[in-house]
Amino acid sequence: MTDRLAPHQIARAAALLRAGELVAFPTETVYGLGGDATNDRAVAAIFAAKDRPHVNPLIVHLPGAAEARGLVVFDARAEQLAARFWPGPLTLVLPRRADCPVSLLAGAGLDSLGVRVPAHPVALELLRAVGRPIAAPSANRSGRLSPTDATHVLAELDGRIAAVLDAGPCAIGIESTVLDLTGTQPCLLRPGGVTAAELTALLGPLALPDHDAAPRGPGMLASHYAPTLPVRLDAVSARPDEALLGFGPDAGATLNLSPAGDPVEAAAHLFAYLRALDRPEFAGIAVMPIPELGLGAAINDRLRRAAARV
Numbered sequence: 001m002t003d004r005l006a007p008h009q010i011a012r013a014a015a016l017l018r019a020g021e022l023v024a025f026p027t028e029t030v031y032g033l034g035g036d037a038t039n040d041r042a043v044a045a046i047f048a049a050k051d052r053p054h055v056n057p058l059i060v061h062l063p064g065a066a067e068a069r070g071l072v073v074f075d076a077r078a079e080q081l082a083a084r085f086w087p088g089p090l091t092l093v094l095p096r097r098a099d100c101p102v103s104l105l106a107g108a109g110l111d112s113l114g115v116r117v118p119a120h121p122v123a124l125e126l127l128r129a130v131g132r133p134i135a136a137p138s139a140n141r142s143g144r145l146s147p148t149d150a151t152h153v154l155a156e157l158d159g160r161i162a163a164v165l166d167a168g169p170c171a172i173g174i175e176s177t178v179l180d181l182t183g184t185q186p187c188l189l190r191p192g193g194v195t196a197a198e199l200t201a202l203l204g205p206l207a208l209p210d211h212d213a214a215p216r217g218p219g220m221l222a223s224h225y226a227p228t229l230p231v232r233l234d235a236v237s238a239r240p241d242e243a244l245l246g247f248g249p250d251a252g253a254t255l256n257l258s259p260a261g262d263p264v265e266a267a268a269h270l271f272a273y274l275r276a277l278d279r280p281e282f283a284g285i286a287v288m289p290i291p292e293l294g295l296g297a298a299i300n301d302r303l304r305r306a307a308a309r310v
């Protein structure tokens with residue numbers, strides 16, 4: 001059985017993590033499945049709990065940029081981005097320091113590491129209390145929808161992890177932006193909570209990953225973030241046996257991501273609504289078009305992967 005802990009039980013969660021146990025915790029994006037990143041056994045247990053392929057590296061969470069600088073080599077771009085966006089939904093992929101104490105398994109054996117400082121008071125207090133870097137992928141089974149509340153976490157991981165810290169729903173609802181700074185041009189590996197426009201304003205043009213090259217992790221594979229039912233994109237209306245996930249003013253939607261057409265509101269609802277519609281009474285989920293504006297790009301990225309089913 002997995003314990004459901006209230007936010008005032010952070011000390012208990014921290015003690016479990018220090019003992020090598022797994023604890024799911026809230027961030028501003030989605031719930032993370034945390035384990036001590038310096039403990040090989042804890043990191044191996046994260047991959048096992050999620051059924052995650054070992055080639056897919058984990059993001060390491062820290063309470064501040066100072067702690068991140070102890071793990072990876074910051075350049076001027078990283079300093080600028082951390083000052084502007086941390087704490088917040090941006091993961092920076094940077095070269096590991098030679099003395100980096102993080103388990104090699106956490107980084108899937110790569111010489112880079114993804115680091116992030118989450119903007120959630122419970123996450124930050126937990127990270128400070130643990131005093132160690134915490135590896136945390138999204139707290140779902142591999143390939144499935146990310147969890148935006150503690151009930152989603154328990155639906156997939158009950159009995160596989162020691163505890164979940166429950167602080168209610170996540171404000172942003174879509175995962176962090178992953179930016180690779182190991183090359184000369186910054187490369188956008190995953191669109192997310194910080195928009196490409198915000199990054200371009202600071203850094204200039206971004207490279208996009210080379211999709212002909214070997215994927216760097218299942219997060220970049222076509223099929224991911226998937227409900228059980230088939231997903232049909234850019235639908236104008238639903239077929240009789242389909243659920244309709246709406247966006248903008250539309251009376252016919254089964255659920256509407258944002259009747260006002262606001263991509264920020266839509267991102268916050270995306271995974272919870274896909275879960276809610278993923279029921280045997282429907283034959284599929286039809287999704288109305290969502291403009292690529294702001295968080296719309298990250299929403300459409302997840303929806304395309306949900307629809308891919310390869």
Ligand code: TXA
Binds near residue numbers: 032059139
């Ligand atoms: O918002 C988030 O980022 C959430 C919360 C819990 O922080 N975490 C999350 O982790 O979404 P995960 O494991 O579900 O997704 C991490 C993504 C994967 O696509 C992985 O391949 C990529 O980040 N990634 C991590 N480290 C990397 C590295 N060193 N090089 C390239 N990609 C990396």
Ligand code: MG
Binds near residue numbers: 137138146219
């Ligand atoms: Mg994930």
